[in-house]
Each structure stands twice: as structure tokens, then as C-alpha cells.
Amino acid sequence: MLPPVIIADDVISVENQIDLETYFTTSPIPWNYVNANKQYEPPGVGAPDSFNYKQFVHLIYLDDPHHVNQSFPLFVPLLSAIPIEIEKLLMIKASMTVSDPNRPVNSYGKAHVDFTEPPDNLITCVYYTGDSDGDTVIFSKVDGVYTETQRVPPKRGRMIIFDGKTYHAGSCPTSSEPRIVVNFNFIARASNGQP
């Protein structure tokens, strides 16, 4: 049985970490604006500290409808670093949240799961491309009540892995650095069990 949330630092070489950070911060790549809170309706869950922040998304891989961005090879080292056997890759996307020094302390975006109906054995991974202060917040759901259980601060080279049915939320950074994460969703081989 895997722990609820796996946190691993330096999952790829420093060279690969720099390549990814450079790709997202200096390359002319398309970022699509989304309103993070509206994006997750209806699965999004309002919580006392939820904060309406704006996000930009760059899609790298989508199983259905099929899409492969030509930057896909950059993410292969990350796929290889995931310690769970992948049965089917569903999505890789990058999300960028620009800083807002005025956001309330300890606030976070809307708690959500990445799929309206998460399939069995869905695993979600979040990789942080740089150092920032927008924590990822993990929630537990007991009797329909969502309770914050864990906060993971972004750090370059860090990856967190959890069950795709776990409610989670990003946070808006307050520092000058944007929060850029790469989000993987895949179906794990059944033999791996549930995290």
C-alpha cells in the first residue's frame, strides 16, 4: 500500500530540471488562459480558504481527443521517474499561476480532482519546475466534508504523486516567481494497487 501522498525531490537530473525550467520561462510557448475556479465546476469544491486565482495552461499530451505537443520528449525523463507502472497515459499539462502579493495568507484554489469521473487506478502527479511559494494543498473527504490534510511547497525537481481521486488544490504564489507545475494523469497497472 502506497502512502496517501508520495513526495520525491530531485526526481530528474539537475540538467533536466534546468531544461524544463528554461523551456517554461524562456520559450515562446502557447499558454491558454483559464479561470481555475470555473475550470473545475462541478467537481471543484468550495472551501473556506478557497481563492479565485487565474491560471494559464499549456497542453502537452491528451489521450482523448488525441493531442501530442512536439515538446513531449522533454517530459520523458519525468515519465521515467514516476515509480508506478503506467498502463495508459491520459494527460500531461503544464499550469502557470502568476503571483498575486495580495492573496490571503494560506488561501488556495478550488479543491478538485482532475477528471469529472476519475477512472479506477487513476494516478495524479504534480512536478514543480521551479521554486515558488504556491503550495499544493491535499484534502481528505469524510462524510462529505473536505478537510485540509497536507501542504506541499513547490520546489524545483520535486514531484508529488497521489491517488487521482484525492481532492487537491493549487495556490497562487505571492513571490515574484510564477508557480509552474507539470501535471500528469495516468491509469496505473492494476498490480500496483491503489496509492
Place this chain on the structure above:
Amino acid sequence: MQILTLDNELFSLNNLPDEVDENTRFAVLDNSDPKEPDFFFMPLVFLESFNAPAMVLRIGNDEVTMPIDWSIAVGDSSSACDIEVLPLTSLNDRGFEALIFNPLSSFRVEFKKIEIVNFYSDVKWYFPKMKNGQLLATPLNSEPKPNCAYFVKEISRQSEIIQLDRIL
């Protein structure tokens, strides 16, 4: 994985028959001596097998599926530069073009755009045992006299540049 035989046809190693003709040979570009690169047809004696993720590449109008940790011979159609052997994981939309050449029937080298079109997380592979510095000529389609691209699992630093003018 697929090989080019002496009959100038694609032979798929993914669906091997119970018996393979002992005279079957497969084409390689041998760059073990970078001063004397040349094409050879090697006997198909040993096959290796492994599991690895795969990328589907569109090269020109053809698609070929290759292990993600292999390398491909690339060049540039706009200049007569040398051929470089590059990991597939380094392609990353950098405008490289695949070296295309059929050692039995091509009159000239071509270069075709490479595009990544899909990913498979786990594929069982069979490939022929090759010597260091040899690249596998991989037919891109099942037509007669197929175009071939060139792939290798591992290549030594000494032979990662192929001097085009020495082949032709």
C-alpha cells in the same frame, strides 16, 4: 520493430513466424569506423527482447513506432551537413529531419520532417543484435523499395557523427 531485407522489403520482427529463413539478412549503416561508413546486410542470427515505452513518429507521410530510449540519425535538408545521431528524447520540436535512404534502391539521400504523434507506455520489442556503431535501417512502410530511417539503441560518442560524403 522492422528491418530491411535483401529482397528490399520490410520484415516485421513484431510478428515473427515459427521459423525464419536462415538466409534472412537485415540492413545496417555501419559507422563503427567513422572514416569508412558503409551499408551492410547482416545475418539475422540473434534477436534481443525488451520492454520499453514507445513513441510513434511521423516521418514525412509514414509512421513508425520506436522505443523511447533509442536514437535516430538526423540531418538538415537545407545544408549538406553531417548526419548526427540524436536521442529521440532530444527531438523536442527543434526542427531536425530524419535521414532517409534505401541502401538498395535510393539514388540520393533525403531528409524528412519528424513529428511525434503518439506514446505507448509499455511495448514488447524484438530487435536484431548489432555491433557497436551500427544503425538499423528501419523501413517506414510496407511498400516495395521502402524508404528507411536509421535508429540505434546506444551509440558511442566516437560514432555519433556520420560523415555523409564518405557514404555516397
